[in-house]
Every structure is written in C-alpha cells, then in structure tokens.
Amino acid sequence: MSARDYENAAPLSATERRLVALCERINENPGAKNLQTRFHKLVSRRWIALCTSNLLEVRGLAHARDLESSNGVLVCSNHRSFFDMYVLFAVLRNERLPWLRDVYFPVRSTFFYEQWAGLAVNLLMGGGAMYPPIFRDPDRAVALNKVSVERIVRFLRTPGVAVGMHPEGTRGKGPDPYDLLPAQPGVGQMAVQGGAPVLPVWVNGLSNDMPRQILSNFRSGANRGERIVVSIGAPVDLGDLRAERARLTVYKRAADRILDAIRALGERERARDSAGDGNGA
Secondary structure, three states, rough: OHHHHHHHHHOHHHHHHHHHHHHHHHHOOHHHHHHHHHHHHHHHHHHHHHHOOOOOOEEEHHHHHHOOOOOOOOEOOOOOOOOOHHHHHHHHHOOOOOOOOOOEEOHHHHHHOOOHHHHHHHHHHHHOOOOOOOOOOOOOOHHHHHHHHHHHHHHHHHEEEEEOOOOOOOOOOOOOOOOOOOOOHHHHHHHHOOOOEEEEEEEEOOOOHHHHHHHOOOOOOHOOOOOOOEEEEOOOOHHHOOOOOHHHHHHHHHHHHHHHHHHHHHHHHHHHOOOOOOOOO
C-alpha cells in the first residue's frame, strides 16, 4: 500500500498529500516503525509515568496481562481529553505486555493532516503514531476512509500490534464525564473485520491543560490535582457478530457493545466515588 491509494480514492490538498506520505513512511516502514516504538518505550512512557505518578490510579491490569492474541489488539476507551490514549498506552507500556509492540492511533485528519502544526504535535507527542487519518469531509470521507479502514484491519491482523480508538469518534465535551456520545459504526467494522481481541478501558480525570495538570501532580495536599483513573475491563466478546454477514447494522451493534463495556467500567468508578472509595485497588 502507498499514499497513492488515498489520492486514487479522492483528491487531496497539497498539504494532505505530503503529510499522508510522510506519516505513511514512518508507520509502514519497519525500520522507522521500530524507531518510533523505541521512542515510546524510552521517552514517552517514562516522562508520562513521572508526570502522573501522584495522580494516577490504575485498575484491572490483570485483564491486559492475561490477554493473549494471535492477531493484534484493539484498545477502545471513552474520550474526554486529547491525552486519553497517550496516558493509557504509557500505562500499558509499563507492563511490558507481550502483545504490545507497535501502536497506531487513527486520528481525525482535521488539524493533524491538514496543517503542519498537526504534524509537529503528532511527532512530538507520539512519534508520528497518529495514523492513519480519518477524514470528515462529507464529499471525500467514504472513499478516503475506505482506504484507512483497510489499513487498520490489516494492522489488527498483525501479531504484536495494538490500535487505539475511541468508539464515540470525538471528545465528549459535556459536564458529565459518564454521559457518553453514541458509538460510531466504523469502530465496529474494524473490530469485526480485524478479528482482534477488543480491550475496553475507562479513562477519566485528564485535563486538556497539560502543563497545569503536570504541575498539579507535584503539589501536595489540597493543591494536588484531580486523580486520573484508568480502569481496564475484560475483552469484549464479538464472536457472534463476526459470524454474521458483514453489514452496517452488525458493525453498529459491535460498536454499541464495545461502548457498553466502557460505560459499565465508568459506572463502576462512579459507584466507587459515591461510596467514598476513591482510592480502591
């Protein structure tokens, strides 16, 4: 596969063409991907662990440790901040899981593939792992995203690969973090076609103001920031849906099932908070 697959599907702007081609080289070339993985292990994982050490509470790690897959793994979480997947995968990296080698984070093309500033953020934060792009332009989305879905499905069929996605498709911006947006069928399609285990995760407490949150990690007492919760659940069983004929309704049911598993983890955290057990294991 090459960046020309996108150009053959629908027109790209000059900037999109260059950014897609560059991120493709980073993520599809084995040598470049290996350097990216080393960056995640040696740099990202360590500084995130340091900067969240006093705020982070992780539950359900046994589900990740016990997971076995002859394919890749699809990791799905709710979406409240820009940094959900970044922190989540740093937590998983700390466990040195045998199924977690290379990672991909499909991301909206808006900003990340339409502006050079988006490339800078992609490289600095994830070593370029925010790939492949998911397009939102209604005139081109169907054709271009068909290419992206094919790539994600291929990744999910590769041992040692993890793909991080948000079933909601976009960030929840309402006041209630437990009120999730509807699941998007595209995630269900990738889960069904990819045949990989789906690991649901609830993430809460991350702010979009990263410098302020990092500073709050090193404060004490009442000045310390809000706790960051990462709650990992048991893999979602999609076997019955994978046995059905491929169609949009099946993909939507799969996406709903994944989101329901994430929602259940969130409700369990809400019950903990209501019971005053905010520091449980």
